Amino acid sequence: MKNYEVRYINSEQGSLRAAEEENKRFIEGYASVFNVRSKLILERGEVFYEEIKPGAFREVLERDGLDVIFTFNHSKNMVLARTISNTLQLKEDERGLFYRAEIDINDSEAKNLWLRIKRGDLQENSFAFRVDETDYRWESVDGDNIPLRKISKISDLRDVSAVTFAAYPETSVDARELAEINKDEEDEALKNIERKKEEVLFKTRIKIIELKNN
Numbered sequence: 001m002k003n004y005e006v007r008y009i010n011s012e013q014g015s016l017r018a019a020e021e022e023n024k025r026f027i028e029g030y031a032s033v034f035n036v037r038s039k040l041i042l043e044r045g046e047v048f049y050e051e052i053k054p055g056a057f058r059e060v061l062e063r064d065g066l067d068v069i070f071t072f073n074h075s076k077n078m079v080l081a082r083t084i085s086n087t088l089q090l091k092e093d094e095r096g097l098f099y100r101a102e103i104d105i106n107d108s109e110a111k112n113l114w115l116r117i118k119r120g121d122l123q124e125n126s127f128a129f130r131v132d133e134t135d136y137r138w139e140s141v142d143g144d145n146i147p148l149r150k151i152s153k154i155s156d157l158r159d160v161s162a163v164t165f166a167a168y169p170e171t172s173v174d175a176r177e178l179a180e181i182n183k184d185e186e187d188e189a190l191k192n193i194e195r196k197k198e199e200v201l202f203k204t205r206i207k208i209i210e211l212k213n214n
Helices: 106-116 174-211
Strands: 005-009 017-021 022-031 041-042 046-052 069-072 079-082 088-092 098-102 124-130 136-141 146-151 157-165
Touching: 005 022, 017 106, 022 106, 022 157, 046 098, 046 136, 079 098, 079 106, 088 157, 098 157
Parallel strands: 046 146, 069 157
Antiparallel strands: 005 124, 017 022, 022 098, 041 046, 069 079, 088 098, 124 157, 136 146
């Protein structure tokens, strides 16, 4: 998902569930919730907290030809419902971004996912999105040097997804991991300095040899 950011929410926030009505089966839950501060996020070398504000999805959901897919673990090879086929319904309410995916019971992958959610093997939700720089602002957090990004508008929504885990290592870190990341960055910076010194010394030696040969 190049250039897309991915966020995960846990079972308590997302309320992932398998439903059945009039011989139809659905998977539903909240892919995102408002006014809830995230865990520490590591994104493109930056570490920050994040909150999504009410109304952030309003404009993108009203867009003509909106094409959002429902997947498992964000796999584009496992499209289980889609807005353009009216099998995926999306709406923003006071809590967040709610989705409802109608599952084809004749599709074994979709049916198996529904059954796993029904018995509680899968409990988390996620979504993939883009945001423009003009549609969020940075704020400081009291007693914390880590900034808070508040998103007021989602510019593009790619998918909503049921996921195995609510936080993947590449997108979420805790305080202990953050210290390790900072240490690794410091070590890498020192290595770069040493490499540059060696390059300068090597070039100097080459220059001396050239002068001697001349």
